[in-house]
Amino acid sequence: MRIGLLTEGGYPYATGESRLWCDRLVRGLAQHEFDIYALSRSARQEARGRVRLPPQVRSVRTAPLWAPEDDGRTYGRRERRRFTEHFGELAGAICVPGGGPDGGPGEGPGGEPDGRGAGDRFADGLYGLAELAAERGGLPTALRSETAVRTLEAACRAPGTHRAAHAAKVSDHLEAVGLLERALRPLSLDWYDAQSLGAVDLCHAASGGSAALPGLLAKNFFGVPLLVTEYGVQLRAHYLAAGGTARSMPVRTLLAAFHGRLAAEVYARAALITPGNTHVRRWQERCGADRAKLRTVHPGMESGRFAAVGEGGDGGDPRTLVWVGRVEPAKDLVSLLHAFAEVRKEEPQARLRIVHSRHGQGGEAAAYLAHCRALAAQLFPDEATDAHAVGDNPVSFEDIGGPEAADLADAYAAGSVVVLSSVVEGFPVSLVEAMFCGRATVSTDVGAVVEVIGGTGLVVPPRNPRALADACVALLRDPRRRERLGAAARARALELFTVEQNIEAFRGIYLELISHCPVRREALGTDGGPLLFANPAEEHVPGRWAGDGAGGPGGGTPGPRWAEGIGAARPVGAGAGAGPGERDV
Structure with a gap:
């Protein structure tokens, strides 16, 4: 199985919150292959170097959140119209009350005539911006432009917005746009193609928030299942960090609303969420996480x-x-x-x-x-x-x-x-x-x-x-x-x-998720063409074979035995002719 491990400010760097447990997880599950996609928080962290990686780590790709990247592209009239539409959806969603732990998971004011709530608008805006970045690039520049500032200002002035957002001044709009640009930098990465995150069997985010953003896009673009592990609540950390800054109330309100909407979207799209304890679980439930998706996995410590x-x-x-x-x-x-x-x-x-x-x-x-x-x-x-x-x-x-x-x-x-x-x-x-x-x-x-x-x-x-x-x-x-x-x-x-119980828990979770959420992709040969006889004939039989077994998402009559394992609805062409990520487990 090929796992895309998503981290922020931790593994594989020598410092960071997730360094120890991620390293133990990767070393304990040596039968799987890992591609690490790391978001770094500072140049100092990168300069300290990485930990020594085991051979099951195929590749490491790093993207800095501390420095904006500009690809030099600018938008024409059509792209600016698309950007304004998508960013307007996202900005409008974070300007209305509701969506966080204090406001509850409900949508609050600001619903659209077509029945969309603020959560739907946030998702539409987020994935729309990601698609625009994938097709045209230039998103960092657009997010720092006057167009973005005016779009956010219009969203704050709209009827039904939060009182603090409505009171925002021009300086608040400028600061908020800068912070949103930093938070949305993962949308502009070159990780979203069939050779990168599109080639993994499962995305495992080592925390919520920004680390889970690449997993959301892999789910949206390629249908890759997303597993989210939180041993500390990223949303709570943002709330506590914001309280110790000199930012104005409108800026804090907008930033908190963004992270609240992002957390709700991550929990909604994740196939499974593994809080580290009941305290974290309660936060996730208040942010709208479905209890059926929650499974507590205690941190593993060296005894x-x-x-x-x-x-x-x-x-x-x-x-x-x-x-x-x-x-x-x-x-x-x-x-x-x-x-x-x-x-x-x-x-x-x-x-x-x-x-x-x-x-x-x-x-x-x-x-x-x-x-x-x-x-x-x-x-x-x-x-x-x-x-x-x-x-x-x-x-x-x-x-x-x-x-x-x-x-x-x-x-x-x-x-x-x-x-x-x-x-x-x-x-x-x-x-x-x-x-x-x-x-x-x-x-x-x-x-x-x-x-x-x-x-x-x-x-x-x-x-x-x-x-x-x-x-x-x-x-x-x-x-x-x-x-x-x-x-x-x-x-x-x-x-x-113990470390052993933690590894065993994730070993079972990986197999379960793949059996319930098989990744379907075309098998390619060494020449780049379709690989003949790569898929079993049973794959073409109508029906939800991988999900019909007892306890699966679809329930009902158990499926045939060939669909019970993780190889259900997957290419079986192992060996030299298998395409990226297409190997037997």
Whole structure:
């Protein structure tokens, strides 16, 4: 099987959110071939180079989102008319309320007399622009033109538009058009032909948003099924990022509406969506994703590095609490320090080790770390809080890889209870690592924490130092309970959160999607002409053979046995005469 893996800002680069799990997926599914289509976010990321790729990766194609590409083409009168029509449809769709998680999946005002809602208009505009780019090129230039600005201005002034969009000024129109041009750059790529994305059997987007745009076009142009995996919600990330900028309210409204419409279109066109946890799944459902398409696949994490700690039977120092992670305000170390002050009143010998990573630490994180150090010194004035030394200090701040925490597994092994105090959390990686180590945990009820813990740890409300302290004291005083919870946590983590379970899940999903969504393409010989006898005679029998089996999209009477596998309705001409992507699996 030939897979088109679509990424943005991650694999195959040396840095990025999707680097680890994509690399594990590709290496674990060595029986398939992978073509990687990567959208890069910065020149710095590309300069750091790629990870070492396994032989099953056939090719890597990279396109920068950080630099506009201009093919030098301009539009004549007819092309400008087409561009204005399609961009007007897209702009009109993002100017009306509705379509996002806050407005619900409904269309809201702005429906057309022909029955089309804003979602249909967005799709028509998006695919119309893609077709124009494929036929004529010149889309980046057109999206930065005065015509685009005037078209967006007219859409904002139309009746029934969002109040903030209606109040947009010329400067807002100019900024919004620039941001939309950047978001739509994947439409102008040269990936959409029969030798590129048209030749793959399945497109697998490693995230939603821009990474899934090439998959949408492959689905639209060639009928290639699209699988979307989200371990973090791209739409939520856009909302949070927009809140930290100096953009005006009209610009933020238009950009949020665009990403909301794009997410809804991705979810509508995807054959299957695999959220990483229930928290992500709820976001996808609020964006209009069909529940029948949703299948939770937990992230796969490497458990081997924690095996020695988890299987060693050593429960760690019974007086020590451990916190592991990146220091940032969302982790709420302030509440943790106040909670530990309460713990010390009940258990004077208790210690707290804060083990943190400096990787990618910015100015805000450094300032927050300094604030936490100062707070620790204030709460424990009679006992110094040196940066690294543990000794008799009740609180220590240690770098991962530093002298007191030579390895991540050693950090978890040092204590008997692992604490998570976050107020915002997606998938809690540190909790899973603690579970691999067989440690009892105390966590705040945020994100996917309850789903991950599943009854193997104590959960308290966020921003509640008293509740956090009571839970920690309860575990510090009960070694048998810690042992039971730690053993149950390790068993749960090994069952649900390993790399092996993640790979097996996607192995089955790939086969299922291909069996239900066979790609039909003409088999060509080495001379470029049709390959004789490349398709089985049964392929020409009327009926939905690949979808008639039990559990298939069509339901009904089971089809013949030859249609049950992934080879249904596919060319079988393997060997030298097979065309691109036409090989037996």
